[in-house]
Amino acid sequence: MTVSIQLEVNGKPVQAAVEPRRLLVHFLREDLGLTGANIGCETSLCGACTVLVDGDAVKSCTMLAAQADGASVTTIEGLAQNGDLHPLQEGFWEKHGLQCGYCTPGMILSANYLLAQNPSPSDEEIREGLKGNICRCTGYHNIVEAVKYAAERMS
Amino acid sequence: MARVLGTSIKRREDPALITGRGKYTDDLQAAGMAHAAIVRSPYAHARIRGIDTSAAEALPGVLAVLTARDVAAAGIPGVVPVGWLLPDLKTPAHPMIAADTVRHVGDAVAVVVAEDRYLARDAAERVAVDYEPLDAVADVVAALEDGAPAVHEDAPGNVAFDWEIGDRESVDAAFASAAHTVELDLRNNRLIPHAIEPRAVLASYDSSTGEMTIHMTSQNPHVHRLLMTLASLGMPEHKVRIVAPEVGGGFGSKIHHYADEAIVGLCSMKLDRPVKWTATRTETNLTDAHGRDHSTHCELALDADGRITGLRVDTAAAMGAYLSTFAPAVPTYLYGTLMSGQYDIPAIHCHVTGVFTHTAPVDAYRGAGRPEATYVVERLMHLAGEATGLGPVEVRRRNFVPPDAFPYQTQVALAYDSGNYGPAMDRALEMIGYDDLKTEQASRRGNGGKLIGIGFSSYIEACGLAPSAVVGSLGAQAGQWESADVRVHPTASVTVYTGSSSHGQGHETTFSQIVADKLGIDPEAVEVIHGDTDLVQFGMGTYGSRSAAVGGSAIVKSVEKIIEKGKKIAAHLLEASAEDLEYEDGSFRVAGSPDRALALGDVALQAYLAHNYPDDLEPGLSATSFYDPANFTYPFGTHVCVVEVDTETGSIELLRYAAVDDVGNVINPMIVDGQLHGGLAQGIGQALWENAVYDDSGQLVSGSLMDYAVPKIHNLIPFELDRTTTPCPHNPLGVKGVGEAGAIASPAAVVNAVVDALAPFGISHIDMPLTPEKVWRAVNS
Numbered sequence: 055m056t057v058s059i060q061l062e063v064n065g066k067p068v069q070a071a072v073e074p075r076r077l078l079v080h081f082l083r084e085d086l087g088l089t090g091a092n093i094g095c096e097t098s099l100c101g102a103c104t105v106l107v108d109g110d111a112v113k114s115c116t117m118l119a120a121q122a123d124g125a126s127v128t129t130i131e132g133l134a135q136n137g138d139l140h141p142l143q144e145g146f147w148e149k150h151g152l153q154c155g156y157c158t159p160g161m162i163l164s165a166n167y168l169l170a171q172n173p174s175p176s177d178e179e180i181r182e183g184l185k186g187n188i189c190r191c192t193g194y195h196n197i198v199e200a201v202k203y204a205a206e207r208m209s
Numbered sequence: 210m211a212r213v214l215g216t217s218i219k220r221r222e223d224p225a226l227i228t229g230r231g232k233y234t235d236d237l238q239a240a241g242m243a244h245a246a247i248v249r250s251p252y253a254h255a256r257i258r259g260i261d262t263s264a265a266e267a268l269p270g271v272l273a274v275l276t277a278r279d280v281a282a283a284g285i286p287g288v289v290p291v292g293w294l295l296p297d298l299k300t301p302a303h304p305m306i307a308a309d310t311v312r313h314v315g316d317a318v319a320v321v322v323a324e325d326r327y328l329a330r331d332a333a334e335r336v337a338v339d340y341e342p343l344d345a346v347a348d349v350v351a352a353l354e355d356g357a358p359a360v361h362e363d364a365p366g367n368v369a370f371d372w373e374i375g376d377r378e379s380v381d382a383a384f385a386s387a388a389h390t391v392e393l394d395l396r397n398n399r400l401i402p403h404a405i406e407p408r409a410v411l412a413s414y415d416s417s418t419g420e421m422t423i424h425m426t427s428q429n430p431h432v433h434r435l436l437m438t439l440a441s442l443g444m445p446e447h448k449v450r451i452v453a454p455e456v457g458g459g460f461g462s463k464i465h466h467y468a469d470e471a472i473v474g475l476c477s478m479k480l481d482r483p484v485k486w487t488a489t490r491t492e493t494n495l496t497d498a499h500g501r502d503h504s505t506h507c508e509l510a511l512d513a514d515g516r517i518t519g520l521r522v523d524t525a526a527a528m529g530a531y532l533s534t535f536a537p538a539v540p541t542y543l544y545g546t547l548m549s550g551q552y553d554i555p556a557i558h559c560h561v562t563g564v565f566t567h568t569a570p571v572d573a574y575r576g577a578g579r580p581e582a583t584y585v586v587e588r589l590m591h592l593a594g595e596a597t598g599l600g601p602v603e604v605r606r607r608n609f610v611p612p613d614a615f616p617y618q619t620q621v622a623l624a625y626d627s628g629n630y631g632p633a634m635d636r637a638l639e640m641i642g643y644d645d646l647k648t649e650q651a652s653r654r655g656n657g658g659k660l661i662g663i664g665f666s667s668y669i670e671a672c673g674l675a676p677s678a679v680v681g682s683l684g685a686q687a688g689q690w691e692s693a694d695v696r697v698h699p700t701a702s703v704t705v706y707t708g709s710s711s712h713g714q715g716h717e718t719t720f721s722q723i724v725a726d727k728l729g730i731d732p733e734a735v736e737v738i739h740g741d742t743d744l745v746q747f748g749m750g751t752y753g754s755r756s757a758a759v760g761g762s763a764i765v766k767s768v769e770k771i772i773e774k775g776k777k778i779a780a781h782l783l784e785a786s787a788e789d790l791e792y793e794d795g796s797f798r799v800a801g802s803p804d805r806a807l808a809l810g811d812v813a814l815q816a817y818l819a820h821n822y823p824d825d826l827e828p829g830l831s832a833t834s835f836y837d838p839a840n841f842t843y844p845f846g847t848h849v850c851v852v853e854v855d856t857e858t859g860s861i862e863l864l865r866y867a868a869v870d871d872v873g874n875v876i877n878p879m880i881v882d883g884q885l886h887g888g889l890a891q892g893i894g895q896a897l898w899e900n901a902v903y904d905d906s907g908q909l910v911s912g913s914l915m916d917y918a919v920p921k922i923h924n925l926i927p928f929e930l931d932r933t934t935t936p937c938p939h940n941p942l943g944v945k946g947v948g949e950a951g952a953i954a955s956p957a958a959v960v961n962a963v964v965d966a967l968a969p970f971g972i973s974h975i976d977m978p979l980t981p982e983k984v985w986r987a988v989n990s
Contacts (some may be wrong), residue, residue: 089236090229094405095490099914102405126600130229143227152712156224156406158455181923190405190458191713193886194922
């Protein structure tokens with residue numbers, strides 16, 4: 055049994071028939087080939103699979119593809135515009151906010167949501183805003199710097 | 210040419226990773242790919258009475274269900290070997306798939322292959338295993354007690370090995386005449402590595418060629434190929450290619466050869482099509498080799514002046530259910546040999562018992578033995594500071610190996626090649642503002658409320674395990690060199706093939722800096738290839754903070770050979786003698802005649818044309834080196850942690866963390882700082898939050914991120930870093946290694962800080978992790 059869904063992914067219309075139980079993250083990664091969202095756990099805690107659904111940061115391992123029917127989804131692949139990196143992408147590169155890179159797409163999209171809510175967050179607000187995303191490599195020090203860099207660029 | 214060594218150039222790895230284009234193992238698809246799901250024991254110890262696979266096989270889309278019977282029928286060795294042998298080590302068999310007995314929760318009993326990931330999991334649920342549960346023992350101390358359930362019949366008393374280093378009699382004599390002694394019973398808590406990318410493998414066997422390509426989460430593809438072919442699958446080594454694509458962190462957990470990757474290889478061989486398996490977080494936590502898990506009694510003897518006269522350590526170290534790849538080395542040669550710390554200790558004895566338990570295996574995890582040793586030494590030094598009245602700073606200073614004593618031979622085999630410990634301590638005190646903190650601490654002590662504690666950790670580590678002959682004599686079944694093939698192309702761009710295997714460390718960036726510096730060219734003209742057994746000659750991989758010191762040195766050696774050959778070619782073209790040529794800033798020049806010069810590109814082109822060329826020289830401009838270091842490298846430093854402890858609730862707040870590290874010369878300061886940050890987070894995590902807990906029946910009760918507390922961003926604080934620089938004297942870059950320093954130093958710094966805060970309560974020790982409950986109980990007992 056499948057359900058048919060229509061949604062927008064990175065600005066492009068997508069139509070598909072999916073198993074009702076298919077997770078959004080598997081739909082994005084395996085059906086659409088958008089492998090930027092990664093899977094690091096199955097308890098909605100690591101945040102590596104974070105994407106934007108109608109502007110909200112959502113862990114795509116805990117949402118069904120069927121639930122995204124009618125939604126607009128942005129993944130890390132859709133963040134750069136016209137070949138220009140998003141200021142958050144620049145910030146993570148500039149400030150060494152990543153090492154292995156596995157958590158990075160989710161971290162950047164969560165930070166994107168944070169800056170949409172609060173364009174000039176304090177260090178403490180950045181740390182509060184990103185606590186749903188785990189990074190095992192960086193100790194977070196440079197992630198805070200990366201988000202500050204982006205906030206300054208975007209202001 | 211601008212200086213490139215010592216410069217924070219941005220990482221070339223990042224553009225792919227920040228745009229979602231980096232390809233990790235689970236991102237890969239292959240035509241005709243099937244998916245595997247592994248059926249695992251829910252019991253820590255049980256006999257398998259039977260396995261019924263029929264319901265799983267009946268599900269449409271299921272391609273195969275394999276058990277130990279199929280491993281036997283395949284006629285392959287089918288085992289997971291141990292790669293480090295100690296005298297009298299018990300090496301019970303570790304079958305790829307358990308045949309009649311399971312020995313830890315997560316032990317593989319069957320594998321299902323299906324057309325689809327979801328279907329494979331459905332089918333795995335339908336495999337019916339009839340278990341007869343048996344008594345289990347998960348705790349390292351309980352496993353040594355009389356009558357404890359046996360993990361292996363051929364390992365009486367659950368003892369895997371009994372090992373010692375140092376001189377027991379001289380230590381006994383030191384204690385007999387000591388003016389001060391301090392002692393501790395401590396646990397070094399078991400940790401789960403938690404690379405955010407779980408282990409994964411895509412195995413693609415092709416019967417028409419007899420070849421198999423395995424993409425997998427590996428820190429050392431050649432080591433994996435060797436163990437996979439030799440011990441598990443029985444395939445010829447040259448028929449197997451192992452590729453590590455982007456690897457999402459490792460911290461040691463992706464060094465080891467596991468059953469699961471071999472099982473998936475077997476599935477691909479049986480089905481003659483690609484098979485992928487990706488662990489869930491729970492699976493990876495149940496089966497990744499864990500870290501630490503020691504129970505230790507330790508004692509320090511000092512004379513009336515506060516000089517250390519003896520150190521005695523007795524440790525029970527968990528090995529888990531099976532001996533993982535390098536497991537026996539971790540609590541022995543990477544632990545006992547570090548017991549001298551930064552100190553001149555005339556008598557040391559360390560005894561270690563390796564213990565089988567019904568748990569996941571324990572093996573190298575960031576630091577591997579050295580954090581455990583540092584924790585022992587630095588906790589004792591804290592107590593010694595109190596017992597002697599000298600305090601934590603003076604007792605350390607008084608015992609530091611003095612700068613004029615290097616090379617310094619310790620009593621536990623290692624010979625420190627270099628060191629200068631005082632300046633790192635001085636700088637740390639200055640950064641933290643020690644005198645002011647002491648004043649504030651004293652004033653708070655009078656007022657009740659929240660207390661401040663200041664903790665020190667002056668650590669030493671031994672990186673770049675070496676040389677091969679020495680580690681071989683200690684039981685390693687592997688060499689400890691590294692290789693580099695450097696190829697200068699006809700247009701003077703360069704490709705480096707390195708045996709190091711980056712998984713987040715940024716080797717492509719730093720190694721290009723090394724080549725650019727030595728050849729006087731732009732780093733952008735250098736490509737770095739790693740992580741592929743078909744491309745790279747051979748390599749030992751990335752672990753033990755070895756890549757710059759050993760892998761980087763191999764690159765330098767190859768570049769030196771290229772320059773030597775280039776001089777001969779240039780001399781021929783310039784009609785000069787090769788002895789008169791110098792290489793500088795990308796050009797070969799005749800000494801004293803600056804006009805007579807040829808650029809690297811001119812020489813490289815001629816090397817490949819070979820039209821006008823020396824008779825006795827082969828064409829081409831490339832060189833391969835296998836660099837075997839003369840010794841370990843010895844990074845060191847002093848870390849200071851400042852905490853605030855709420856004695857009402859037991860909660861701990863990190864206030865400051867200052868680290869002064871001496872990792873020798875630095876290739877890319879930004880990357881070096883990043884390595885320290887990550888290590889600190891893991892070490893502070895061990896001290897305050899992380900704990901792999903097995904209950905008495907051997908169930909891992911902190912097996913998911915819901916109950917195992919990996920540090921999150923709001924738990925941590927900005928780190929204050931600085932460096933001193935004492936170059937390694939025996940490698941060509943003067944580098945030492947930095948990947949593990951943070952994790953080695955920080956647990957002791959944090960615990961010492963908390964214990965210092967609680968000194969008014971007479972508390973001398975609390976075992977990690979320092980949860981609010983433990984702190985509260987200590988305060989209220």
